[in-house]
Amino acid sequence: MSGITLDHLLYDEGSPLRIKDTDRERLRVLFLAKHALAGGSFDKNDGTHAIYHNEIKECLEGLGVELDVSNTYEALFERIPQNFIFTLFNRGGFRNSEILASCLGEYLSVPYLGAPPSMRGFADDKHLTKVMYSQLGIPTPDWQIYRTSDISAPKPDFEAERYVVKPNNSSASWGIAHSTDWDELRPHVKRLLEDNHDVIVEAFVPGVDVTLPVVGAGKPWILYPMLNPAADGLNIVTYEQKRGFKGGSSIELFADKDKFPELIDYTKQVNSYIWPYDYGRFDYRIEPNGKVWALEFNLSCNLGSSRAIVQSAKALGYTQQDIVESVMANSLERQRVMFEAVCAGKQIRWEM
Template identity: 30%
Template sequence: MSFVAHPQIDPRSLGKVGVLFGGRSAEREVSLMSGRGVLAALQSRGVDAHAFDPAVQGVAELAAAGFDRVFIALHGRYGEDGTMQGLLEQLGIPYTGSGVLASALSMDKQATKRLWMTHGLPTPRFAMLRAGSDFTAVVAELGLPLIVKPAREGSSIGLTKVTDAAQMREAYEKAAALDRDVIAETFIDGAELTCPLVGEGDDAAALPVIRIVAPGANYDYQNKYFTDDTQYLCPSGLPEALEREVQDLAVNAYRVLGCRGWARADVMLRADGKPFLLEMNTSPGMTGHSLVPMAARAAGISYEDFVMQVLAAATLDLQPNEHWKPE
């Protein structure tokens, strides 16, 4: 299903809005940039939008703020992993993006990959690492090069491309400093793609695919957010049938995880034309270097309109029980 822009949204219908950004994760710096962009976009459209940083403002303040809905512009832990979603469920405040379970599953790369594999979706082979793992055996099983990374971080934080078995210990320790669960996966040599997604269930749709060409094929944290050397090709330049195949795969991956609202699937396209799913981002970046706004523009929708549509879709996993009363 292709993406279709919705009619203009009345800002008054959205009520008082909180934009959650900053937070306590390793991606705080990027989240601050995303949140400021989202906040400015909403205010430019006349929305009664207010900044809220969970790192410096507590739960009591969030409960007392009187928000009718919130836009989650948090990235990584405590914002993209189901924890903030669970809190907002408790408070009864509708929020953007995926619910508790889908957020938690998507943040955990091991859980994501196991679920995709169960449904027959292609993703690189992997192994979980521990301090006592036989790294030589892992290399023998998966081959080289390998990608070693924390199981629950984003933005390539803590990631190492291992080209020699002697690098495994150092790569493991770098990732383990950020997460007790570390994953090693087969490196897919090919084109790096990303596909933003919107909607839910049968109504889920893909935006145009973006092909990423990073300096030295190294799409790391610095090249993602703080340099202008990375090229983003949208249109991707892929043959139409192949682009549609990647979009269909991304939509299936999104549905399998139970995602809603919006997300972004990262995909590697092997030299023989076979796509492999890497991960699902359920609170994608919205900075000046971010990819979702780029794909939205290619689909004919501005940054501001896209933010409005994501916010208008804010909801809860469970609707409040109007009949419940404390004893």
């Protein structure tokens, strides 16, 4: 099994891609996010996610592009006057909500941020990404998938000292639970299945989480790895910590990055199969004995000022707005055919 030959930019070899002047003059961007109109206040349900959406809105305003704002998928249910969709919609409350905006962008022939819907769907399915890791010989913890077609939730086929349970397609550690006792976890698994979530169960690996940000800059630009410890003794970061409801977690530069070349090697291997996309984050677990395990990768992850991509970029001397511009410029190049078509008033349709 082999992917495409792909050049990468590593650390200070790369820099943000800039939007071409000829594109900037033509761009009319629709910013689509759940809290796009909320004004940047901390949300009682989504916490700092609402602040993040306002940060990105301000970055787009700072880029000087014509900008329209919406907080609903329905904005894409008919032809739109904009020629680029900067979508941050995630966890929309229904299955596969992460790919709806990109699917509608394809239907409308309007370029959109992120990755093709097929690749977003693949990346959001943690089971399938772990199958990929296994096929590539990249270590990944034992796991089992539970689909909603069977809600009986039998004990996993593998033994583990501790099991970690989470929705198979969720983000920000929402719905995560763990225990040494499967009977204790089984009701949680059944509740998720009954709520129409597929569920993945993994063997817990002791150690610490390290995430490797990748930004689209014409080529995949690998930023500094970031350490994401938690204060619970097991180093399992929760949804409440990621959304700012609780403390006890941090994101900081991984000082020992040079001791673990696998972080770069594994990411490059995967990229040879999934590129192009606009930005992503590759999550790893490093055991105390130094073994590196691949957990998952997240395309179109959080670009908030306190999160891994922007914090890593800051260590290289770049701002949140620099990264926003780079991922949008990369997206325009990735979808150049569609952007030129929509600017010419055309809707792409294949002859069938």
